[in-house]
Amino acid sequence: MALREVPRVLVVEDEPVINDAVADRLRAEGFAVDQAFDGPGAVALCEQVRPDAVVLDVMLPGYDGHEVCRRIQASRPVPVLMLTARDDEADVLVGLAVGADDYLTKPFRMREVVARVRALLRRVDRAAELAAAPSARLVAGDLVVDTGSRRVTVGGSEVHLTPTEFDLLARLAGSPGEVLTREHLLAEVWDWPDASGTRTVDSHVRALRAKVGPERIRTVHGVGYALESGEVAP
Structure with missing residues (x-):
């Protein structure tokens, strides 16, 4: 997956205050950002805008984050950072099993979200280089x-x-x-x-x-x- 000159990130979070805060911080860091507030909307928007990375909450209306991750990964591989309110090993392992690359437990610092997203995108670039080797x-x-x-x-x-x-x-x-x-x-x-x-x-x-x-x-x-x-x- 080749990254755009300006990477596009999809933020999926049903709480508008958190969604807007994450999206605003990512935009301030130079990312193009799209926002979704429920599971079905996230799957549809992901298909439409084809983001370079997804920041995805676990607890969502419609489909939960695990189902969203499963569906978008079935369509095309995309790095996913999952946000979970529970520091529960079983919950984390389910997220990893359906294709999430990383996770953060709430509450989190915005700079940590930015750092994790940047790391995910660097790994995509590195994987492309390794594939050519x-x-x-x-x-x-x-x-x-x-x-x-x-x-x-x-x-x-x-x-x-x-x-x-x-x-x-x-x-x-x-x-x-x-x-x-x-x-x-x-x-x-x-x-x-x-x-x-x-x-x-x-x-x-x-x-x-x-x-x-x-x-x-x-x-x-x-x-x-x-x-x-x-x-x-x-």
Whole structure:
């Protein structure tokens, strides 16, 4: 997905005060912004304006944010930052499972929204550059990561990952057995300049384990994660 010269962001939030505040801040930062206030309107507007990124609240009338995310991702891949009022791991994992790339828990700071959106867009640019580069097959046991086609197979069966899950797995597979810190993963996968989102790494690892097998990613408590080719205790 090639970004426009002025990236377009769709803000989906049913509370007008919050919606306007997020939209105004993003416009002040130089983004083109569209606004939707319910699920069906968000899906229709996303199809119409084809945004470069979506800021999406979980609790919406019509369709909830998870259903909106599922529908817009089925139409075309687009990076999604989900806003949730509940700091609930299950709620976060559902959002990641339907294609969200990142999440913020309310209340949040506007500068954090802007920073997360910028990081999502930088990752889109970087993914396009990697797609144009020579592909590589990263192999760990019966797990195969093809960076060119962005496909993953386990035991010969294809596993469907979100863009963020693929990037995370590819980075771990690029250094099999090596323990990568959460801060390192945040910098390389999420392109975040600081370590304020280490829980995001943990949530994505949990989602990734559910798809490729919990024994493949080893936790080094207090440090980070490593990809293993054989069965190890998580």
